[in-house]
Amino acid sequence: MKIRRFTAPDVRQAIRQVREAMGADAVILSNRSVGEGVEIVAATDYEDTTPKQVLNSQRRDGAEPLPEKRTSFADQRGGSQEPILLEMHQEMKNLRNLVETQLSDLAWGEIGRRNPSKAQLLRRLMGLDLASDLCQQLAAQVNNEGAPHQIWQQALKGLTDLIPIANDDILSDGGIIALVGPTGVGKTTSVAKLAARFALCHGLHSVALVTTDCFRIGAQEQLHTYGRILGIPVKVARDQQTLQETLEYLADRRLVLIDTAGMSQRDMHLTEQFTMLAEGTLEIRNYLVLSAATQFSVLDEVVRKFNRIDLAGCILTKLDEAASLGGMVSAAIRHHLPLAYVCDGQRVPEDFSPARAQNIVHLLSEYAHEQEKGLTDEVLAQTFGRGGAYAHV
Template sequence: MKIKRYFAADMRRAIQMVREEQGPDAVILSNRKVNGGVELMAAIDYDAEVVNQMAMDNTDQTPENVPSPSNNSEPDAVPMAEQTRAEAPAAPSQARAAAVNPLRKEIEWSQDPAIVAMKEELQQLSGVVLNQLNGLAWGEMRQKHPLYVKLMQYLMRMGLSPELCRTVADQITFCDSMAENWRQAMAFLASQIQTGDDDILSNGGIVALVGPTGVGKTTTIAKLAARYTLRHGSNKVALVTTDCYRIGAYQQLQTYGRILGVAVYVANSSDELHDTLEMLSDKELVLIDTAGVSMRDERLMSQAVMLAESQFPIRSYVVLSTTTQRHSQEEVVKAYSQLDFEGVILTKLDETLALGEAISVAINHQLPISYVCDGQMVPEDIHPARANNLVNRGVSMIQDSVDLPDEERVALTFGDLVAYG
C-alpha cells in the first residue's frame, strides 16, 4: 500500500491532486485542517482489511486539536501508519468491527468542516446555474409567445402571486389584441374571487375579528357596529374586547361605543368570555375585538384557543391589510389555522399600490372576501366585497403606473415555472 500526504488550500483542490496523481481508485485515509489549508492522506494499491483497521483506530483517537488527558503531545506528530501499529489491537472484536460501517463513515464525512464548505459552494453554484437556466427558458418563451410574456408582466404588476399569474395566463385563448387578452384574464380572475354577501350585517350573530396589530380591527368593528346600529338600533348591538395587552385598547373601543350608544365589555379569559356572551344572549350582533399581537407571540395562541373552544357559535374573520406583503399575509392566515374562518376583511385599500397580493392570499386559501375598508371614516369607509369591483380597482391602480417589472425580475420569478411547469 502506497500512502502519501497532500497539502492544498481547500479540500476540493486536495481531492483533485489525489485524483490526478493516484487516479480514481485512491482511498482517502484522513483529512484535517492545517495552517494555510487542509492536509489529506490518501493511499493506492491498498489492502481493504488494513484500511478498515486504520479507520477503526482513527475513530477511537482523541479528536484533533483536543489534548488527551494521558498524553499532552500533539497527536499529529506521529505518522498515521505508526499510530495504527501502536494503538490497534491484535484482533479486533466482531462488535467493534461492525461498528465501523459505511453509514458511520458517511456521518463522519458529512460533519467535516471542509465537506460542509464544499456543499455550501455547490449549493451556491447550483443556484447560479438554475437562475441561468430559468433565464434561458424565459427567453425562449419570450421569443415564441410574446403576448403571453406581456400578459404575465401586467399580472405581476398587479401583485398577483407567480402561481396565480400562471393559472390566469393559461386560461386565456390568445389573439392578436392585447386588450382582448387582458379582458379574458380579468374576467377569469374575478371568477376565482369568492365574496361574503354582506353576511355580518345581514345575519348578525357573534363575530370575532382576528389579525395582527395595526391592521385596523378596532376601526373595522366600529364601522360594522355603526352600520348595524343604523339598520336595527343600538340596543341590538354589543361590543366585547379580549385585548388586555395593548395600553388603551379598551378605551379606544369604549370611545366608539359611547358615540354609537353601544355597551362595551372586557373579557380577559375564556371563562370571562363565556359569561359575557351568556349575558349578551339577547343581542342580535356581538362584535369581538381580539388582541393584535405578533405572529410569533405565544399570546396569539391563547387568543385563538379562547375563540375555538368557546361553547358559543363564534364566526371568525381574519383582517388583512392590503399594504402588507403577501408572504406576511400568508403567515397571518397560517397562524390562526385552528380557526375555521368565515371570510377575510381587507383594509387600507386607500393606502396600497396593488391589490393582487391580498387577492392571491384569499384565492390560495379559498377565503371569501366579505368586506373592504378604504379609509378612516366611520361608518362610510366599509363596503361589502364584490369580485368585479375588486378587480377593477386593482386594474386602476396599475394604470396609474406605466412601469412594468423588468425582464430580469420576470425571468427569475417565472423562469422555473416555464422550465419545470
C-alpha cells in the same frame, strides 16, 4: 434538555419551524421521512452525554480528548468548516446561480418566441403584483389566439371568478362575530364601523361590544371611547369563562362584536386567544382582519397562522394606503379565504363597504401601470423561466 418533534412537508420548512420554536442553538437529533413529509427531532440545552464524552471521562491524563461532534444551526452555517471548504462551497453556489440564471433567460426567451401573447400576458399580470403561480394559472386558462385586449379581458374575468367572496352578511344576519388579526390592522376601527352600521339599521339596543384585549395599554379605552360615542355598551372578557358569561348575558342582542387582542402572528398568546374563541358553547364566527398595505409573503404567513381557527371570512382594511392589491388578492385566492368587507379610510362608519370581486379587480388594474414599468426581462425570466415554464408554452 428540551426535546421537541417537528413535522413539515420538507426539510427546509421543518428546519425553519425548529429555528422559530427553539432558536439558533437547537441541535438536530434525528431526521426521517414520514408520510408526505419529514420529521425532525431537535433539542435545546443539550448536554452531550454521548459515548464519546463517556470515553473522554475514562481516558487517562494526557490523552487527547476525542473531538465533540454535534450539529447546531451555527455549525450548519459554516462556523466550524475549513476556509477552503467554505470558499469551494461559495464558488459552487455562484456557478449554480449562473447556470440557473442562464437557463431561466433561455426559457423566458423561448416563451417570448413561441408564444408572444402569453409572454405579454404574463408581463401584464405580474404588473398587477399577483403571486407568480396565480399569474401562471390565469395565463394557462385564457385562449391566446385573440387580440391583446381580448386576452387581457379574459384574464381579468378569470381573476374575478377566482376571488372568493363571503356569502353571509354580518350587517343583516347579526350573530356573535370576533375580529382577529395582527396588531394595528384596523380591528377596533372595523368593530366600530360594523357596530355603527348595524345600530343605524336595527337600533342601538340590537348591538353590543366585547373586548378580550387585556394585553395592550389603551386597547380597551379605544373601544370604550367608540362605545360612548355610539351609545353602545362595551364589556371586557379576560378569559374563556368570563367571555362565555358575557355572551350569555348579551344573548338578547342581535349582534355581539368581539374585539380581540392584536397579536403578532408569531405571538405565543395567539393560542390563548384561539382557545378562548373556540371552546365556548355559543357559536362565534371569526373574521380575519388584514391590511391591504401588507406584502404578499407577510399576508401568506398571517393567513396560515390564523387559519388554525375556523375563519368565516376576511375584512380588508387600508385599501386607501395600499400601493397594490395584488398581494392580498393572491393570499385570499391561495387560502380560499372569502372576502367579506373592505375599508378604505379611518372614518367611522363611512369608509366601509361589502367586498365585490369586480370592484377589487377594477382597483387592482388601476395600480397596474406603474408596477409594470418596473418589470425588467431579468425579473420575468427569474420568475417564469424556471420550473416547467416550457410545459405551458
